[in-house]
Amino acid sequence: MAQKETLSSDYVPREESVISWNQLRIGRDDLVVAGAEELKNVDVAKFMEEEITIVIHKSTDKNALERVPVGVNGETAWLPRDTRIKLPRKFVERLARAQEATFRTDDNPDPRMDEGKIVRRTNGQVFPFQVIHDPNPRGAAWLQRISREG
Numbered sequence: 001m002a003q004k005e006t007l008s009s010d011y012v013p014r015e016e017s018v019i020s021w022n023q024l025r026i027g028r029d030d031l032v033v034a035g036a037e038e039l040k041n042v043d044v045a046k047f048m049e050e051e052i053t054i055v056i057h058k059s060t061d062k063n064a065l066e067r068v069p070v071g072v073n074g075e076t077a078w079l080p081r082d083t084r085i086k087l088p089r090k091f092v093e094r095l096a097r098a099q100e101a102t103f104r105t106d107d108n109p110d111p112r113m114d115e116g117k118i119v120r121r122t123n124g125q126v127f128p129f130q131v132i133h134d135p136n137p138r139g140a141a142w143l144q145r146i147s148r149e150g
Contacts, residue, residue, distance in 0.1 A: 018053055018084040047142075048090040053133040056081045056095070068127045070094050084132060089139070096146045098126040 056068050058081050067078040072090045079085055104120045131143065 018086045019080070020051075020086050047136065047138070048093070049088050050136055050139075051086050051088055052092060052131060052135070052139065053084055053086045054092060054095075054129050054131050055084055056127055056129045058082050068095070089142075092129075092131070092143070093146055095127050095129055096125070096143060097149070099123055100126050 070091050102122050106118050108116050108118050
C-alpha cells in the first residue's frame, strides 16, 4: 500500500480548531492490533479507542522537536505542540509513558558516612501535555495510574 506524501502545510491548524489525529497519522491499518489482554476485554479496547482532547506543551529545550512523534501498533503521528489535538486514548498513553530519568550527584552532608556522594534521581515526562477534555469519568484515574507506572 503506497503512502500519501505528507507536507508540513497539511498540518497548519486554524487557531480555534481542534486537530483530529486522523489528519496526523502516517501509517494506516484498518485492523487494530492490540495486546492479548486487550483483545480479551472488549470494554478495555473501546476505552482505549475513545478520543480525548489534549495540548502538548512547548519545550524550553532548544533542541526539542517541534512535532512529537507518537506510534502505536504501526500507526505513527507527528503531533504539533501548543495546539488542541483530538486523538484516541492509546496515543495519550504513549505520551504519558514517555518518561526520562535525570541523575544528580551531591556531596554527602554526613561526615560519618563512608561514601562521600549521594545520587539523586528525578523522573519526568519527555513530552509534557494537558488533557483538555476527556468524555469518560474514569479517564482521570486512568491517566494518573499510567503516569505513575511510567
